[in-house]
Amino acid sequence: xxxxxxxxxxxxxxxxxxxxxxxxxxxxxxxxxxxxxxxxxxxxxxxxxxxxxxxxxxxxxxxxxxxxxxxxxxxxxxxxxxxxxxxxxxxxxxxxxxxxxxxxxxxxxxxxxxxxxxxxxxxxxxxxxxxxxxxxxxxxxxxxxxxxxxxxxxxxxxxxxxxxxxxxxxxxxxxxxxxxxxxxxxxxxxxxxxxxxxxxxxxxxxxxxxxxxxxxxxxxxxxxxxxxxxxxxxxxxxxxxxxxxxxxxxxxxxxxxxxxxxxxxxxxxxxxxxxxxxxxxxxxxxxxxxxxxxxxxxxxxxxxxxxxxxxxxxxxxxxxxxxxxxxxxxxxxxxxxxxxxxxxxxxxxxxxxxxxxxxxxxxxxxxxxxxxxxxxxxxxxxxxxxxxxxxxxxxxxxxxxxxxxxxxxxxxxxxxxxxx
Numbered sequence: 120x121x122x123x124x125x126x127x128x129x130x131x132x133x134x135x136x137x138x139x140x141x142x143x144x145x146x147x148x149x150x151x152x153x154x155x156x157x158x159x160x161x162x163x164x165x166x167x168x169x170x171x172x173x174x175x176x177x178x179x180x181x182x183x184x185x186x187x188x189x190x191x192x193x194x195x196x197x198x199x200x201x202x203x204x205x206x207x208x209x210x211x212x213x214x215x216x217x218x219x220x221x222x223x224x225x226x227x228x229x230x231x232x233x234x235x236x237x238x239x240x241x242x243x244x245x246x247x248x249x250x251x252x253x254x255x256x257x258x259x260x261x262x263x264x265x266x267x268x269x270x271x272x273x274x275x276x277x278x279x280x281x282x283x284x285x286x287x288x289x290x291x292x293x294x295x296x297x298x299x300x301x302x303x304x305x306x307x308x309x310x311x312x313x314x315x316x317x318x319x320x321x322x323x324x325x326x327x328x329x330x331x332x333x334x335x336x337x338x339x340x341x342x343x344x345x346x347x348x349x350x351x352x353x354x355x356x357x358x359x360x361x362x363x364x365x366x367x368x369x370x371x372x373x374x375x376x377x378x379x380x381x382x383x384x385x386x387x388x389x390x391x392x393x394x395x396x397x398x399x400x401x402x403x404x405x406x407x408x409x410x411x412x413x414x415x416x417x418x419x420x421x422x423x424x425x426x427x428x429x430x431x432x433x434x435x436x437x438x439x440x441x442x443x444x445x446x447x448x449x450x451x452x453x454x455x456x457x458x459x460x461x462x463x464x465x466x467x468x469x470x471x472x473x474x475x476x477x478x479x480x481x482x483x484x485x486x487x488x489x490x491x492x493x494x495x496x497x498x499x500x501x502x503x504x505x506x507x508x509x510x511x512x513x514x515x516x517x518x519x520x521x522x523x524x525x526x527x528x529x530x531x532x533x534x535x536x537x538x539x
Contacts, residue, residue: 131181134202138230139176142205143169147233149254150207158256162263163210164226175206175225175242184243186315188293188421192403193245200246203230204237212267222267222366226252238262240366240414243317247399248413250392265391265412271368274330277386281408282457283424284449285373285381288523291422304381306351306360306524309373318417319362319371325524326359327352331370351524356487357455358522359384367412371419375523376452377485383424385415427453427460434467443470444478451482465491473501480508487518 142150153159154166167175183189183197208226227237227249236252236259252262285291292301293312302308314321322333322343332350353359359374369387376382389410390396396409396416407416407424425433430450437443447467454460468479468491476499483491489512496508 131198131202132177135176135179136173138203138205139173141230142207142228142233143172147228149235150228150233153236153254153256156256159208159259162256162259163212164208164259165210166208167206172206176204179204179206179242183245185241185245185317185417186294186296186312187245187318187417189245190403190421193247193420196247196402197245200229204228204246204249205230206242207236210263213269224266240266241317244413244417245420247402248395248417250395250413261391265388266366268368270335271331271363272388274370274386277370277388279389279410280384280386281411281426282382282384282453282455282460283406283426284430284453285383285419285422285424288375288379288381291381304375304523309360309524313362313418316418317365318414319365321362322347322350323360323362324350325352325361326354326356328361331361331363353522353524355517355519357382357452357518357520358524360524362418364412364414364418366414369412369415371415374452374455376455376520378521378523380449380452381422382452382455383419383422385411387412387415425449425453427457427463430454431460431464431467434464440470440472440475444475447479448482451486455486461488461491468495469498473504476501477504480504484511484516485518485520487516489516 159166179201181198181201183194204227206225206227210224210226211221212224213221222241225239225242227239228235229237235254238250238252239248250262252258288304292303293308294300295302295308296311296315302311310321310323313319313323324332328350333346338346351360357374357376359372361370361372363369364371367387367390369385372384372386374382374384390412392413393409395413396407396411399405399416400407400409405424406426406429407419408426427450430446430453434443434446434450437446447464450464450467451461454464468483470476470479476495480492480495483495492508492512496505496512499505499508
């Protein structure tokens with residue numbers, strides 16, 4: 120938690136010291152009992168003494184320090200709440216991919232309502248992603264069960280998959296680690312962003328790999344560079360990159376459809392504290408599924424996340440033809456690879472206006488949905504549309520979208536040469 124306390128405004132530092140003093144003077148009975156419970160040591164907790172509590176509390180950064188995309192509202196939440204959080208314990212956990220390193224989690228008590236522990240898998244977590252724990256060693260064990268899996272789960276271990284529209288690529292950007300400015304989204308800038316981001320492991324892989332291809336043992340820099348280039352390969356279809364989250368081990372995939380639409384897919388084991396995400400949604404107007412692990416939500420901060428339910432439901436509600444086509448395009452992107460979702464979207468693929476039907480058929484061509492094209496052409500009344508569609512079907516269609524991630528290997532090489 121590297122931060123100079125002198126950067127803190129005077130009032131914030133006063134609040135920090137008041138919260139620490141109050142907890143030291145009159146700790147709640149449950150905290151005294153929990154400190155004395157040897158089971159917490161078995162769970163990896165190290166209780167901080169008074170001096171360590173004071174130092175950790177005063178050194179906590181007031182500004183967001185997770186390297187995520189924050190809004191004025193999320194920044195304000197951190198600024199208003201962090202001074203009241205008193206760190207009382209830490210715990211050390213394996214950190215995949217880094218030799219002889221571990222991840223340090225922090226355990227807090229809110230001085231305004233010292234009713235339970237709060238858990239942050241990393242001290243840089245924003246306050247609205249702290250996880251409420253409880254007051255017993257059993258509560259601690261229950262929360263830890265969702266984090267720091269060893270070994271990390273693979274694709275078959277994830278019991279849930281959720282997809283969402285993150286927004287249009289041209290409307291989003293990510294911060295540069297070099298100057299803090301914002302950069303357009305491509306493979307290189309996303310890798311930079313998620314390398315710095317506290318919620319993710321830095322290593323990514325392309326759609327050619329359905330599962331995490333990286334070995335469990337750490338690689339040296341040369342090996343990692345060579346392996347990373349191989350891992351960037353894309354399969355036919357929609358290009359994507361996947362990262363593993365840092366603390367729950369989930370998979371977060373970013374797809375770029377037609378070089379324009381950003382779609383996120385999360386594979387995960389459901390979190391056991393849905394109230395955290397529910398409160399975040401209510402507070403900031405987001406629409407994340409409430410059973411998402413908090414580190415998966417952290418990776419998506421600053422982006423939209425319209426689930427398939429939202430995207431499919433929007434299509435029939437839009438009257439304007441162009442806007443309805445835009446809604447259909449989003450829904451097709453979100454339901455990509457989801458046959459159940461696509462089946463729900465099926466009634467909205469046609470329209471009385473032939474211009475809509477032509478555009479819809481072209482969108483289906485983009486995804487190689489031959490079975491839907493054949494079905495829709497049987498019901499088509501415009502001879503020209505029938506002829507053109509049958510021509511595409513006879514010639515055969517492909518579904519490889521332009522790769523908005525490509526070219527990043529050259530950029531990496533250029534950077535290496537510059538460094539030399």
